Amino acid sequence: MVKILVVDDEADLEILIKQKFRKRIREGEMEFSFALNGRIALEMLEENPDIDLILSDINMPEMDGLTLLSKVKEKHSLLKTVIISAYGDMENIRTAMNLGAFDFITKPVDFRDLEITLEKTIQYRNQIKSTLKALRENNILKMYVDETVLNFMGNKELESSLMENEVIEASVAFIDLVAFTKISENEEPNVVVGLLNDYFDLMVKEIIEEAGSVDKFIGDAVMAVFQGEDHFARALRASLAIRTKINEMPVFSEENNFKPQVSIGINSGEMVSGNIGSKSLRRLDYTVIGDAVNVAARLQTAAKPGEILVLEKNASPVMTEFSFREIGEIKMKNKTHPVKVLEVVSSIA
DSSP, X not given: OXXXXXXXXXXXXXXXXXHHTHHHHHTTSEEEEEESSHHXXXXXXXXXXXXXXXXXXXXXXXXXXXXXXXXXXXXXXXXXXXXXXXXXXXXXXHHHHHTTEEEEEESSOOHHHHHHHHHHHHHHHHHHHHHHHXXXXXXXXXXXXXXXXXXXHHTSOHHHHTTOEEEEEEEEEEEEEXXXXXXXXXXXXXXXXXXXXXXXXXXXXXXXXXXXXXXEEETTEEEEEEESTTHHHHHHHHHHHHXXXXXXXXXXXXXXXXXXXXXXXXXXXXXEEEXXXXXXXXXXXXXXXXXXXXXXXXXXXXXXXXXXXXXXXXXXXXXXXXXXXXXXXXXXXXXXXXXXXEEEXXXXX
């Protein structure tokens, strides 16, 4: 239903409008309200914020139509007004249009012309509403989908690109909140979720600071991907910053004695980037997969609280930027030979 406010001091106009639009009123397509001047109209707008458009005369007592237009423009910028007036000279028309009138109809009213004008105004109003809805939905989508995904899909034909992928050189970091399940066992779910979101927010800020992207949240862990120039060094800097910030956070409670710490595994190499999932079910996950990703996950599993583990072979190019401590060789699942692992200690200023 379209809600229309008619502002005119001529009582006869109310009778005519109700008569001319009776079929559409009866069928619930339109609902009309009436005000005798601009002041009353503003009061009605405050009480009925869902009014869609205004039909207003110019010459009225207490507050004229042009003053009403200026007030509506200030407080209800999306509300459209059509002026209906016997004063159809160019000066009044230009003044009304400059104040934001959508259209101008002269009296005596040609109701066929009025109906066409209403349809045009309603169509425009629907377009505006649709655009605002799309913007809101897009903003909500951005909360759930990483910008990398939106950029990837925005540059392609959607249906043909659903299962496309590409091979990239990148670094992946798995960042896990150590022993967070202690809180889950003893606190209310809303407390657990709120606290976890606070920790995640801290991590994400540092990831974004180093131009990384959050691939996904996995329980109480974050998977982050770093692409482009110096991606491995940026992954290390982000992880060091996260560890420092988390270590600075206080004990959560005396009862749980939970002190937040992270264990991190980082690996660099070639991986496949693209949509993984079921096209028929329309359930997809834009992610990176490959041996390099698996190794990063296993490095995180091997890391103790507070440790950031990397492969020795990846650390060689950044030895002048970071200090490392040798961990030794560790055996990884599905790996024939042990791998040499280092702990990232700090950044060298």
